[in-house]
Structures are given as structure tokens and as C-alpha cells.
Amino acid sequence: MNGGFPLQMPLSTTSAKDIEMWLAAQVAAITGLSTDQVDVTQPFAEYGLDSLKAVTLVADLEYWLGLDLPATLFWDFPTIEAVAKVLTSS
Secondary structure, eight states: OOTTSOOSSOOTTSOHHHHHHHHHHHHHHHHTOOGGGOOTTSBGGGGTOOHHHHHHHHHHHHHHHTOOOOTTHHHHSOBHHHHHHHHHOO
């Protein structure tokens, strides 16, 4: 099960940790925090991501991974850790 969205390719070469690190870096860049200050278990909302920033970040993640992802990904899976797990689970 892949969370109900179509994957274009398997994530066999991208680990959950890779995705967590990438997303943490993106959230840090958006918020002005250091990557050390981004906790992958905290909800995206805790970092003040509004809907426009969240949808933009999902689009960037889609591009990076080469996947079709729902715009609601961060609402369906509200933490970096949850997103990484669902994207790498079979």
C-alpha cells in the first residue's frame, strides 16, 4: 500500500533517511532554521508552513523523487518522518 497515490517508480534507491534529510533541509530553508532545529517528528504546522508553502514543497518533493504525489500529502502524513515512511514502504 502506498498511501493511495500512484508511484511512478519504486524508491529502491532512496531511503526514508534520505527523504527525512531532504525534507528537513527544505523546511529549514523555508523557515530560516538550521537543519539541526528541524525535528522530523514534529508536525509541518509547527514550522508555520502555510498551504502555499506546503503545496510548493510537495511539488519540489515530486520533482526530486520523480513521483506523482497528492497536494494533500502533508495533511495526510503531517510529519517529515511519516512522509518518509509512507514513501518508502512497500
